[in-house]
Amino acid sequence: MILGSLLISFNLSVLIARKLQNLKTGNFLNRLGKLLLHLFVVLCLTLFLNNMIKRALSLKSDEHIFKFLKAKSGFGATRDFDANLYLCEEAFGLLPWNTFGRLSDTLLLHAYVFVLLVTVTAALAVALRNLSLSSASPAQPPLGQTGKGTVSLGADAAYSLAHTVVFGALALSTMRMKYLWTPHVCVFAASGLCSPEVWGLLLKVTRLYSPARMCVMRYAVPMLTLSYLCCKLWPGVMDELSELREFYDPDTVELMHWISTHTPGTAVFAGSMQLLAGVKLCTGRTLTNHPHYEDSNLRARTKAVYQIYAKRPPEDVHALLRALGTDYVILEDSICHERRHPRGCRLRDLLDVANGHMMDGPGENDPDLKLAGHPRFCEEIKRDLPPYTALFTRVFRNKTFHVYKLARDRHPAAREPPPLT
Structure with missing residues (x-):
């Protein structure tokens, strides 16, 4: 099961693609084209290696998942019993819109969207800057160690951003996957509100940056948010804790x-x-x-x-x-x-x-x-x-x-x- 996973094939594909391409030479358009080609090669190589590994080891453990994804994506209906078990369950449908309403009631969605927008903006700025630099340009300061007017993004923030995007896509397409996304929303929003990178970027854009202001924002906003949530949600939490229920079947x-x-x-x-x-x-x-x-x-x-x-x-x-x-x-x-x-x-x-x-x-049946x-x-x-x-x-x-x-x-x-x- 592990050898036939997409993760193993993806890791092998990345290592192979890195040896075949040099993304640090050429102008901006050349680098951008190489990056897109790099992503395409990794994707195709991942699928190819995964298929070869499964054929060599006769692995069929996750074939029902691919049948489910194919049918869910609209590439033809299936009569496969296992795939249809997933397709017919509400938990494997699209994420309902009322989920966002429930997340908004606790201000979680507001904080998450705010941190996400700031982090995505920083990621795009750093990516464009790196693609625009030539190999002959002077070395840039490490991530997280930048000057007053420089936008930066730490490796930990970039990793969390990639995770939350992947988990969010999974949750939107398959409601059951929100068990991965919702906890990560809490972690991502909390870390962002307390992050010096987020407030540093925001203050730099508004030309109000100073270490003192950044320190005040990263502590004051989380404390005010927690105070508001305690006042709003505390009575409901205590009511739920006071209810004693027993399973009866x-x-x-x-x-x-x-x-x-x-x-x-x-x-x-x-x-x-x-x-x-x-x-x-x-x-x-x-x-x-x-x-x-x-x-x-x-x-x-x-x-x-x-x-x-x-x-x-x-x-x-x-x-x-x-x-x-x-x-x-x-x-x-x-x-x-x-x-x-x-x-x-x-x-x-x-x-x-x-x-x-x-x-x-009553109802229609397939003619065969x-x-x-x-x-x-x-x-x-x-x-x-x-x-x-x-x-x-x-x-x-x-x-x-x-x-x-x-x-x-x-x-x-x-x-x-x-x-x-």
Whole structure:
């Protein structure tokens, strides 16, 4: 996984590109052209090396991410089950606009935009100055050690700027990535408000620069901002801390208690990723799959287990589950009869399309999809028909969950891959 990452390929590409190009010779236009060519070479070389490494090592761990990005960017729809799982989740959509409103309520967005504009201005000024200098020009003072009228940008500030731009682009394109961007917004805004570089540049532009003024600004503005936020937010914070809440899900608690008391410690369970994570945590039982979705083997296991919500005959489902060593399978009504997602994004719809079957309900289907030859497994198994009861025995049921014990193979064969522990 690490060897096939884009970071490894990017580092190799940068080292190779640095040996092939000299960015410190020529006039401004020549240097600018070399810089753009340098970036293009690094990008192409990164993709090429990454593809070669994955082919050489037969790595497929992140191929679903590239399918997801391709479909999300509008370069064609996909029927890949794993990619569609991401596409249909709200967390992987665009960042909603109300996020900026919530960030503005605490003045975080205002401080962030202010520091970002100043830092970007300084970065552009330093970049243009470096590109304009010839190799014969006198040496410039190091970053951070400049005179009164010179714009500078420290290496730490440049690194933080690059990070916040990348994290911001990720968050804007995929809402779930805001967990990377939002903490960095706090760090970037706080460091900028206290930075002598930011206030030094601002005072130089307004021709008011002096060491004393810069010192006053870098201490006074953060203190005033913190004082305002304390007065505004303190009552709400105390109200939230005074609220005592308790998690209440009796159906799940009942299921976990039943598993702990009525099944052997070596039993292997199959079900949805989110539920099995709780089963492992609460009961310690062995699982067929879990939410670590960045492994191709685990994705294949999950898709095989999720056939319990597809239109498959009981013999096929039983064979798939037993191949993973499953002893018990947990069916959830909230997935089998899902209404949260629109048609085409329900889990059962994704499975139908991936299996080449037409989706349920009114609406259009792709012309090459066919009617399934069998009813939906999660619905039909509850009717206790002989083909199902011969292979699956219901051992637990409540309003949310149905647990079935699988019949043992009459002619046991080697089970690969082994159950996850």
